[in-house]
Amino acid sequence: MRAILSTDPGGPDTLTIEEIADPTAGPGQVVVDVKAVSVNFPDVLIIQDLYQVKPPRPFSPGCELAGVISEVGDDVHGFSVGDRVLAAPGHGAMVERIALDASACQPIPDEMPFDEAASFLLTYGTSHHALKNRANVTAGESLFVLGAAGGVGLAAVQLGKAMGLRVIAGCSSQDKVDLCLDQGADAGIVYPRQPLDRDQQKALSNQIKEATGGGVDVVYDAVGGDYTEPSVRALNWEGRFLVVGFPAGIPKLPLNLTLLKSCDVVGVFWGAFTMMQPKQHAENISELFAMYADGAIKPFITDRYSLDEAPTAIRQLMERRAKGKVVVLL
Ligand SMILES: NC(=O)c1ccc[n+]([C@@H]2O[C@H](COP(=O)([O-])OP(=O)(O)OC[C@H]3O[C@@H](n4cnc5c(N)ncnc54)[C@H](OP(=O)(O)O)[C@@H]3O)[C@@H](O)[C@H]2O)c1
Numbered sequence: 001m002r003a004i005l006s007t008d009p010g011g012p013d014t015l016t017i018e019e020i021a022d023p024t025a026g027p028g029q030v031v032v033d034v035k036a037v038s039v040n041f042p043d044v045l046i047i048q049d050l051y052q053v054k055p056p057r058p059f060s061p062g063c064e065l066a067g068v069i070s071e072v073g074d075d076v077h078g079f080s081v082g083d084r085v086l087a088a089p090g091h092g093a094m095v096e097r098i099a100l101d102a103s104a105c106q107p108i109p110d111e112m113p114f115d116e117a118a119s120f121l122l123t124y125g126t127s128h129h130a131l132k133n134r135a136n137v138t139a140g141e142s143l144f145v146l147g148a149a150g151g152v153g154l155a156a157v158q159l160g161k162a163m164g165l166r167v168i169a170g171c172s173s174q175d176k177v178d179l180c181l182d183q184g185a186d187a188g189i190v191y192p193r194q195p196l197d198r199d200q201q202k203a204l205s206n207q208i209k210e211a212t213g214g215g216v217d218v219v220y221d222a223v224g225g226d227y228t229e230p231s232v233r234a235l236n237w238e239g240r241f242l243v244v245g246f247p248a249g250i251p252k253l254p255l256n257l258t259l260l261k262s263c264d265v266v267g268v269f270w271g272a273f274t275m276m277q278p279k280q281h282a283e284n285i286s287e288l289f290a291m292y293a294d295g296a297i298k299p300f301i302t303d304r305y306s307l308d309e310a311p312t313a314i315r316q317l318m319e320r321r322a323k324g325k326v327v328v329l330l
Helices: 041-046 119-132 151-162 174-182 198-211 226-231 256-261 270-276 278-291 310-318
Strands: 002-006 015-019 027-041 064-072 083-088 097-101 142-146 168-170 187-190 214-221 235-243 264-267 302-305 325-329
Touching: 015 119, 015 270, 015 310, 027 083, 027 310, 041 310, 119 214, 119 235, 119 270, 119 278, 142 151, 142 226, 151 168, 151 174, 151 214, 168 174, 168 198, 174 187, 187 198, 198 214, 198 226, 214 226, 226 235, 226 256, 235 256, 270 278, 302 310, 310 325
Parallel strands: 142 168, 142 214, 168 187, 214 235, 235 264, 302 325
Antiparallel strands: 002 015, 027 064, 027 097, 027 325, 064 083
8 A cells, every 4th residue: 555654854855655554453453454544743744753653664654544444353333334434543544554453443424535634633623622621711701822724713703603702813824813703703803923922912912912902711722832922911810821832933922921820731632532532532532423413513624735735734834824624635
């Protein structure tokens, strides 16, 4: 079978497409014929050895996939050949076939196409866990999303609206903000590209306060860098700041700000949550499928590529050009 492989650390140009042996299903496993893989920022990081997980090489990138079961191993219950499933193994998905633990697979609802199924679990799972379990949002609160037109960002925008929040989208360009407004955001802020000087940081803080009538209840930060501190400065009393990701760099924060606002800085690690709190994770997935069935959330896919074009797809995220989801189709 064909596979996109990382054989040396580096950018998308270091990836190769190679013929490798087909996988077989061990006990408790299924083999899935991959139909779609969505691209996520961890793909950009993992191939450069910049991610918290460093698989032994050669490995295939690709955090999440959707496909059809073609083989069922011993001791597998509840799955059959021909079933449509999605999964988020973290890496290894940019291949024609993949062996997965059956327990890590979710049946795909009939009405959900493969490209949307491959774009569902990681983005909505992360943003839902962040808003529901980590920020404990309540309807009527305000939410500012940094990087709102990205994968997890746009999921946070849609989920914020579905949860009754007033959502302000923050992005680096007007066309990204326009996409967020089309997807339901109540207001949008265009911020400059890095580096931001003190005046620009103050301006961003003031823009957030103006958009929320004085201060914001919850910040969803999937960007980091120079954007973090001004967002914390715009928080309300007892606000919550969700630490989700750092494409713009890992920021430092003056801790006196948390005292002055009596606010919480809350870490979000969805992958670890799925393993440490499987019951709550299962509940969350059921809620997300119900929201999808109701039309409250829907992956917004802007670009589709072939397996051979996977390096180009990853480059799109790396160069900050992606809007919504980018998907590789097989
Ligand atoms: N904590 C968790 O459990 C969890 C789970 C999933 C993902 N994540 C993390 O969340 C972050 C976003 O992931 P994603 O898949 O949604 O990525 P994405 O689709 O590429 O979105 C990232 C956004 O970050 C902004 N950005 C700012 N500086 C950037 C830079 N130098 N390069 C690229 N983008 C930059 C961009 O928005 P603007 O141009 O509008 O600023 C972009 O839309 C990543 O750091 C990822 O590792 C965390």
